[in-house]
Structure formats: structure tokens, C-alpha cells
Amino acid sequence: MTLTMRLQNRSPHLPGFGVFFGDSGLGKTEASIYAQNKTNAVRVEIGETWSIKKFLQEVLFELRRPARGTISDLADQVKAALGDDPSRPLIVDEADKLLRKNGLLEIVREIGDVAGCPVILIGEEMLPEKLAVHERFHNRVLDWTGAEPCDQDDVEKLAKALCGGITIAPDLQAEICRRSAGRARRIVTNLDQAIVIARNKGIKTVDLAAWGGAKYFTSTPPGARLSSAAKRRSA
Structure with a gap:
């Protein structure tokens, strides 16, 4: 603007x-x-x-x-x-x-x-x-x-706009911002993951503890997977 x-x-x-x-x-x-x-x-x-x-x-x-x-x-x-x-x-x-x-x-x-x-x-x-x-x-x-990367204040505003009654705790906001490298597209995807976690656990607030071991969307592709034969050989 x-x-x-x-x-x-x-x-x-x-x-x-x-x-x-x-x-x-x-x-x-x-x-x-x-x-x-x-x-x-x-x-x-x-x-x-x-x-x-x-x-x-x-x-x-x-x-x-x-x-x-x-x-x-x-x-x-x-x-x-x-x-x-x-x-x-x-x-x-x-x-x-x-x-x-x-x-x-x-x-x-x-x-x-x-x-x-x-x-x-x-x-x-x-x-x-x-x-x-x-x-x-x-x-x-x-x-x-x-264009500038998002900061935690932007994450907070996006969460309020997109998370539909689910509260994203400040500690998770900060981690999402860090893991997303300030990229709005990644932040929105991670916020959607927080919504899924809230629905699956029946909670209204998602913090780092509630996020647990869920993966963050970072746009990093997964590594190559070993075939069963390769796994047996490496063993």
C-alpha cells in the first residue's frame, strides 16, 4: 500500500x-x-x-x-x-x-x-x-x-484471522515464525497444522507442548528412502 x-x-x-x-x-x-x-x-x-x-x-x-x-x-x-x-x-x-x-x-x-x-x-x-x-x-x-519476511506480530495477526477460534500460544507463534523463515506461505501452512492438532486433541489453545513432535512445514523435501534390500545390506 x-x-x-x-x-x-x-x-x-x-x-x-x-x-x-x-x-x-x-x-x-x-x-x-x-x-x-x-x-x-x-x-x-x-x-x-x-x-x-x-x-x-x-x-x-x-x-x-x-x-x-x-x-x-x-x-x-x-x-x-x-x-x-x-x-x-x-x-x-x-x-x-x-x-x-x-x-x-x-x-x-x-x-x-x-x-x-x-x-x-x-x-x-x-x-x-x-x-x-x-x-x-x-x-x-x-x-x-x-517484500519483507513476517515477524511474530505478523504470525499473531495471521493466527487471529485464520485459526477460527483456536488460540496459538506465543511460544508456538515464535517457533512457527522461526521454522518458517518468515515466509507467509509456510506460516499459514503451519497454522493450519495447529488447527488440525487442536481438533484432534479437542483443545482450544495450541502451544509448543501441544504441538509435540508434529513436523513443521519448511519446504525442505524429504530425503531419499532406502529400499528394503538396501536396509538389509546396511544392517
């Missing part, structure tokens, strides 16, 4: 592009949906196979406008629609994929320049470096904002 408001309230002579970047699982997409709902932003998530035409069609769909004509026609329609309300942001998630499709990043730059609306790209940790070689876009970025 800070990034979005910075772009919305910028001086007229300043560029209107922003980049929100960070490792997977930090909650970038959820944060963008929150900003979308608060600001009536137009938000699209780039697909792996999208062409320029598909991108423009999806933006027009989100704008509730018909998509007719050539690629040039579609681009003009997008610019006109977003230009009607230049405070309305365009949020482009999975923006790393823009750089893998010829012309997609350039059409996004053109839309922002002509419409004058805030344009926010959301992508992985290396997105700023990837954009550095695209000078025409890179020098238009007004604000680079990195």
Missing part, C-alpha cells in the same frame, strides 16, 4: 512505475490483492504462454471493456481506459515473465507513459537486476520496494 500510494500521490513530472520484489512465499500476491481491493486497481497475473495480445485482452477484461480489433487497437483501448482515471493503478503480477516475451515489457512501459497511471510490477528477488538491462523501463521506476 505504501508503494501504491507513493505512485498515486507523486508529482505530475515524476514517472509512475514501481517494482515490488522478493522471494517466493513472502506474500507479495496477497499484498497486491489487498492493494487492488483498496484502490480499485486493475490487476493481472502474467501466464507462462501469454502473448502481447493475450495480455491486452486480459487487461481489458479486468477493465470490463470489450476486446476487439488488432493488437494496436487493443493497446489503444487499454491506454484510453486507464487514462480515463490516471489514479487507478495497473498491477502486473509474475512480472518476471514479461522479460521472456518479446515486446511485452515495452507495451507495459508504453501503457504507463500514455495513460499516466501508476504501474506496479511484482516479481521475484532478482527482478530489479533483470530490469537493469532494459534501460528505457529501468529509468522510469520511481520506487523499488522489497
Whole structure:
């Protein structure tokens, strides 16, 4: 929201592009949906196979406008629609994929320049470096904002929002935060495990003692398992 408001309230002579970047699982997409709902932003998530035409069609769909004509026609329609309300942001998630499709990043730059609306790209940790070689876009970025890991206060808020009457004790909140490395996606998965534990044990408060030997979700894959024959040989 800070990034979005910075772009919305910028001086007229300043560029209107922003980049929100960070490792997977930090909650970038959820944060963008929150900003979308608060600001009536137009938000699209780039697909792996999208062409320029598909991108423009999806933006027009989100704008509730018909998509007719050539690629040039579609681009003009997008610019006109977003230009009607230049405070309305365009949020482009999975923006790393823009750089893998010829012309997609350039059409996004053109839309922002002509419409004058805030344009926010959301992508992985290396997105700023990837954009550095695209000078025409890179020098238009007004604000680079990195997504931050969750702390225990965030875990507490997520627990209150998602655990439906189950209390997660502070000691377990701290351990979930540590084991999850501050990644929101992992935290939510571990909170769901706490809900399962509460239901299975018939309790309303889950602390470290109640968690017991349950495994934490850390995204670390399990190691290779030995076959029965290998186990006999190792014995």
C-alpha cells in the first residue's frame, strides 16, 4: 500500500512505475490483492504462454471493456481506459515473465507513459537486476520496494484471522515464525497444522507442548528412502 500510494500521490513530472520484489512465499500476491481491493486497481497475473495480445485482452477484461480489433487497437483501448482515471493503478503480477516475451515489457512501459497511471510490477528477488538491462523501463521506476519476511506480530495477526477460534500460544507463534523463515506461505501452512492438532486433541489453545513432535512445514523435501534390500545390506 505504501508503494501504491507513493505512485498515486507523486508529482505530475515524476514517472509512475514501481517494482515490488522478493522471494517466493513472502506474500507479495496477497499484498497486491489487498492493494487492488483498496484502490480499485486493475490487476493481472502474467501466464507462462501469454502473448502481447493475450495480455491486452486480459487487461481489458479486468477493465470490463470489450476486446476487439488488432493488437494496436487493443493497446489503444487499454491506454484510453486507464487514462480515463490516471489514479487507478495497473498491477502486473509474475512480472518476471514479461522479460521472456518479446515486446511485452515495452507495451507495459508504453501503457504507463500514455495513460499516466501508476504501474506496479511484482516479481521475484532478482527482478530489479533483470530490469537493469532494459534501460528505457529501468529509468522510469520511481520506487523499488522489497517484500519483507513476517515477524511474530505478523504470525499473531495471521493466527487471529485464520485459526477460527483456536488460540496459538506465543511460544508456538515464535517457533512457527522461526521454522518458517518468515515466509507467509509456510506460516499459514503451519497454522493450519495447529488447527488440525487442536481438533484432534479437542483443545482450544495450541502451544509448543501441544504441538509435540508434529513436523513443521519448511519446504525442505524429504530425503531419499532406502529400499528394503538396501536396509538389509546396511544392517
